[in-house]
Amino acid sequence: MYDIEKEICSIEEYITFIHDYRINEKTELWYRGHRDNMWDLEPSINREKRIDFPKLKPGEVSELRYKNVLDFKKELDAFISSVRDGVPSKFNRFHYMFLGQHYGLKTPALDWTTDPLVALFFAINEYKYSEGIFPVVFILKPSLLNEYSRIQIDKKPLCESLNVDLIPDPDAIFEEWLNDLNNTPFVDVPLAVKSDYDISYRISRQSGVFTLMDLRGRNFPWIQTLINGETFGITLKIHPGSIESMLANLETLNITKKTIYGADHEEWDDICKKVVIETPTL
Numbered sequence: 001m002y003d004i005e006k007e008i009c010s011i012e013e014y015i016t017f018i019h020d021y022r023i024n025e026k027t028e029l030w031y032r033g034h035r036d037n038m039w040d041l042e043p044s045i046n047r048e049k050r051i052d053f054p055k056l057k058p059g060e061v062s063e064l065r066y067k068n069v070l071d072f073k074k075e076l077d078a079f080i081s082s083v084r085d086g087v088p089s090k091f092n093r094f095h096y097m098f099l100g101q102h103y104g105l106k107t108p109a110l111d112w113t114t115d116p117l118v119a120l121f122f123a124i125n126e127y128k129y130s131e132g133i134f135p136v137v138f139i140l141k142p143s144l145l146n147e148y149s150r151i152q153i154d155k156k157p158l159c160e161s162l163n164v165d166l167i168p169d170p171d172a173i174f175e176e177w178l179n180d181l182n183n184t185p186f187v188d189v190p191l192a193v194k195s196d197y198d199i200s201y202r203i204s205r206q207s208g209v210f211t212l213m214d215l216r217g218r219n220f221p222w223i224q225t226l227i228n229g230e231t232f233g234i235t236l237k238i239h240p241g242s243i244e245s246m247l248a249n250l251e252t253l254n255i256t257k258k259t260i261y262g263a264d265h266e267e268w269d270d271i272c273k274k275v276v277i278e279t280p281t282l
Helices: 011-025 072-086 093-103 116-124 142-147 170-178 201-205 240-252 257-261 267-278
Strands: 006-008 030-034 109-113 136-140 191-194 208-212 233-238
Touching: 006 011, 011 116, 011 136, 011 233, 011 240, 030 116, 072 093, 072 267, 093 109, 093 170, 093 201, 093 208, 093 267, 109 116, 116 136, 116 233, 116 240, 142 191, 142 208, 201 208, 201 257, 233 240
Parallel strands: 006 233
Antiparallel strands: 030 109, 030 136, 109 208, 136 233, 191 208
16 A cells, blocks of 8 residues: 555664654654554544535536544534643643544544654554554655645745644634535645644653644545655555564663553543544534
8 A cells, every 4th residue: 555665674773764764854754653554544533434425416516525424523622621621721722632632532633753763662562463464654744745735824835844832813723724624725735733832741752743634535645645756755664573572672762552651631531532422423
């Protein structure tokens, strides 16, 4: 499914590749690990979507829309109502979405990390061998992604990841962009967004950053989109036979499930689970 840039067989090889790649690219890099190379780069709210086939009269046409997705607005409102008293008052709806994403909400935000070792952990932790299935780590260039997005600041294309802490009237922008997930500015190219706030232990420990996505389009490996001879990112294959030693190396570096998730606000996991169950589907 994804073109493989390189197969990695040790943590030393992984670190060396990341080091050299960063020097050559001279740009900010984000990482995401999948323990199954067949998984799509899609956010959680998109994973059970179905095409909506409306009944049309002869000659009528309709825009492409998807259904069988949670009512994201109601889901987020319910989450905010449940946790508002335990978070800083400066949080806007983007921050709440990021927080909920890391504790189990289904959102249009796909989480990435600025820490390549965290991405490696997610790629190899709990991997079970299956013929033709192997872990992968994606490396994304968020600045290039945003340069070709529909979002502009002062009528100029973005040239870096967008910090939502600095957006004027962020809740109004959130509503404009994400009121209808079948009609967002992210249909062609996802938008790379982040926050410098200490939103939660889990997000901070995982160095969490995000891409915002639309329900429509991208039924292909969008990270491999070629723009002027350059792709938005690359994919590394992790050799299944090297996983045991890599996990031992990560444990030595104190990168484990316990340290990655932490015990901070574990009740938010239960809140998000309840909210997801109770949110209606569109």
